[in-house]
Amino acid sequence: MPFTAHDLRYHPEQSFPVLYAYLQRNAQRFLGALQYDAIEVDTVVGHVIEQLVRLGLFGGGDTTAETVFDRMTDAQFYAFLSRMVHNKAIDRQRKRRLRVQPTAELEYFQGDEGDESPLDEAVEPVWGAAPFSTPEEITVHLASQLELRDLLKHCIVVLRAAPLQLNAVVQELRDIGADELLEDIFVELNMEPPAATQNPHLSQHKDHAHRKLRHCLQQKSTNLTVIVALRLIECMASQKKECQISTEQLVGDDLSFDDVKIGLRELAAEGLLDWQEEETVHLTASQAKRLTRFYREE
């Protein structure tokens, strides 16, 4: 019997043998000379099965959210599994080749494969390299996109509760010439740029600040705060001076009502608006200006 992503999610016990058989056949196909090594075959299959569990699909039932796998056609899902097997098989072959091998074993690998070595197929795919293929590429994107930099600004401002840590970060940003970012932060915090000082515990303050920033930047609530702020700014564009916006207006395809409430709570906690779970958000002209200045203006 063929299986589907739905089967793996809701009927894992019945579909596991068929899934295993499908993955095993693909593993044997892509492992080349290693196809006769049962451990290698199962290592490849086991890797894909682990991914299916870790991604919340296999045995996930209704306890995990639906993802792209649940929206794929069966052919697309099989293609996904097959490609996962293919990539892991190539990885295993590379690892085996890298190990110091006796001459006889090298001949075993190079002898009978002819032109069909799967390693030869490991070229860049037709759809091009993945975006964000390196951490460097990601951070350049984060640093150069206005809306993504808003998250950083937000998290640096959160550091105001620990002035020594905030100063340590300000000093670092000043050293790298991030003047525009600093200017926004000083305006938001209504503070003068601190004088450069030699704090004997600077390194410690930096470490603590970095840890807090790392945590803040990866928080879902941080992201929602910025998204809700940007959506408020969009809504305000059509109104003059003081404005009133229904919370329903802020909800969108990618932003649920609960998400909106999380973002609004954070903005209220930061003093950027007055909101206490009402159905309508009231923004004064000064609040609107402050919100726009911090999250939109460059």
Added chain:
Amino acid sequence: MSNINQFGGMPAPRPSEVKLAQWLQNILYTPPRAPTEGPKPRKAWSDSRLESQLEMVMGSDYHLRFYQQLPDFIEALLKNEPGVTLRYASLLYHLAGCEECHQGYLELYDALSFALAPQETQIILTREPGTNTPPRMVGHLCRVLISQAEAVLKQARREHRDEVEAARSLLQLALRFSSRIQQSAIRRQATQDLVRVATLFSGPTAPASEDADTGVYKYTPMLATPGGVRGRKTVRHTELLGRPRDQVPSLISLQSRGLEGSIEQQGEMLELRLQGLGPELRGKHLLVTIPLGSLLEPVSWQGGNPLAIRSEEPVDAQGSLIMTLGTTSLRLSDPEEHNLLETLFLLLEVRQAE
């Protein structure tokens, strides 16, 4: 679906942005975690232990919240959805510093790109499974499911959410899959973390520490072999531990610190039989705790709580006791159901009732 994405044609960043990016990379980087769980047998590919156990790639400390966002993030990238990087900004900030998740992103991106691109060749799926699933693969699946349950519980604790049902569902699945493994040793390896994870964060009901002075006897099943049940000092070999279907013992033999006991079935009733209990327990009622008891619904426990089953009778003058644990429609004479019950009794604690 477009093959060209919006991120390839970005304008070159300004020098100040490059410096800010380098600074961000510095603060976001988190060194890879040291392995913290379970035996990792894959030291060398010739390692003989691999014949029964495969390595897990990720531990239960993997970043579940971010990792499970990857497929939809990648789909949104492939579809060039507007605002995708803002919507997944937290994930991007995470990927910039986490090698493990970034590696997963690259692997999934390639596979999803391949799958969602128009296919020129049709993938043929034959209908028959063809081969039996090897026990080590079922064992691997059990260990991954148990590890995943642990990851779910840890994540829920960090985020102050209740995910007990999700974790429980994964543990039940692991328990049911483990019953398919006929070899006791492989099944034991596959479920070695089951009790620990099932009692994780369970507070005062967690099993007491292994200490003779606490007055708690911790019974575990003895490994079954074709010749019957062997003592713990017997050297066993994995291949010898397969249990032919016609040699299923209709009892589960238990041991604890030199003491022996068993679980036997009378009709639907499960009975615990203990011998050689110490003088301090004679004439006293006992309290039995089965930490995995609540995982298996087909067992109706005496008194309703598998964590506190009180013996109807006191221990006799010879240190023996026979007590009812509960009733079940499962049969000890059925190989898979026997395995299921044996795993359920991976740990059975006995102490004097208050």
